Amino acid sequence: MGDVGIDRRAFLTTVGGIAAGAAAGSLTACESRTGRSATKSGHVLVVRNFGGSYGEANRKAVYDPFTRETGVRIKVVNFGHDQMLAQIKEGRPQFDVMDIDMSNLLLFEHEDASEPLDYGRLKNARNTGIPQSLLTPNGVGKSYWASVLAYRTDAFDGRRPESWADFWALGAFPGRRALQGEVDWPELEFALLADGVPLDGLYPLDVDRAFRVLDEIRGSVRTFWEYGAEPGELLSRGSVMASSTWAGRLQNMIGDGVPLAYEWNGARRQSNGYGIPKGSANQDAAYRLIDFALRPEVQAHMARLYPDGPVVPAAYGHLTESTAVHLASTPGHLLSGFDLDIEWWLENQDAVTRRWQQWARS
Known part of the structure; x- marks a missing residue:
């Protein structure tokens, strides 16, 4: 979106x-x-x-x-x-x-x-x-609307990443990654979910823990995308094997036969x-x-x-059902994802964004 x-x-x-x-x-x-x-x-x-x-x-x-x-x-x-x-x-x-x-x-x-x-x-x-x-x-x-995990379906010998823990599992799911750039809030929640934090325990975010987990994949994050169509472009070219993306942005490409899919588990709404x-x-x-x-x-x-x-x-x-399955507020997707805490981010945006910028440039 x-x-x-x-x-x-x-x-x-x-x-x-x-x-x-x-x-x-x-x-x-x-x-x-x-x-x-x-x-x-x-x-x-x-x-x-x-x-x-x-x-x-x-x-x-x-x-x-x-x-x-x-x-x-x-x-x-x-x-x-x-x-x-x-x-x-x-x-x-x-x-x-x-x-x-x-x-x-x-x-x-x-x-x-x-x-x-x-x-x-x-x-x-x-x-x-x-x-x-x-x-x-x-x-x-x-x-x-929501941010979700997207991936190439031909990248992992038939296995499909089903969570942010899989996104972080470079051994089981090898390949380059992409994360969102400065176009929106840094994706700290995905790092915490990958490290085992439950959906209902995300906020207030443990910022230090999130950056420790982000460090684990920094060498494989080759791109920080800045516009909605970019994850699909990166994935379709094979520049990355998995990326965060805004849900719905890949649908036309998937319909045209590009081997892409996305996972609603851990979606940030x-x-x-x-x-x-x-x-x-x-x-x-x-x-x-x-x-x-x-x-x-x-x-x-x-x-x-x-x-x-x-x-x-x-x-x-x-x-x-064919329309509803692609929307962020279907009952199943509401249960498997979480709502971004606006108040927390507004209160912490300056310090967290500065730290994220330093991390992304490292």
Whole structure:
């Protein structure tokens, strides 16, 4: 699910030091002339998402059906997080809804840059099985994605790695490895799982132990990948035999006959969500869109178009088994994986990331 990690990492490098610069001011002025008067009328709702195939899937599954039902047109923008914060701090956000990673929604909450949600206006979020961790004061989860273990099926004499312990077992599963680079949080959890830490005992992370385990395979980690398609490229070329990857990124290659597979055991889940920026000009329509997107049938439609898992369990009643098996929130995958602890990572990100950078360059 790649662009989300890039999206958040850009924000993490700018949050806390945002100033309303000339570029942001110019952008704000331009948007004021082109779109906001219409938004205030209630006929146009401005949604920020990160575009690409994700944006196109949202248009087909969410925005166009919402417009047909309500008459409210959706305008999509792709502001960077520094631009978003600058506009909010000026009191003139040029978007009404933000579709971003849940860790970013928490950061916006900490920056007093988002509106507290009135869950009384979100009937499809109440008593529908959405995990409590995704029902935060200023953001509601909308989809799951995950990092998983991927490998070449022709690399290990018919054996298949079934855990992160196997990823670390260079004797039984020899060959070059790849791990995620700075596009997202360092993958310390996988090292700890490889060393026998249970899923429910990961947090708070034992950082020293994780780096000791990472040292065991450092000589075989030849690449730190930086974009979502890269693990598949490395694996398909035989540059590495096993790699972490974002689930769903290999599916087309597997369908084309490339000898690749991935393992859900030990998957690290993260979530996208919706929030409303502080000062949104069209909150009523924003609530209507968010509630619409949480309908089970809409969640299922989105999952058929883009490989993120629904947060509403009833959505799986609208999905075939062949689709559900590839999604991070199927019941079996929920049991075999874990949710990244956003609060822990935000509290420890600076020190851990610096240490990881030093390790990766060693």
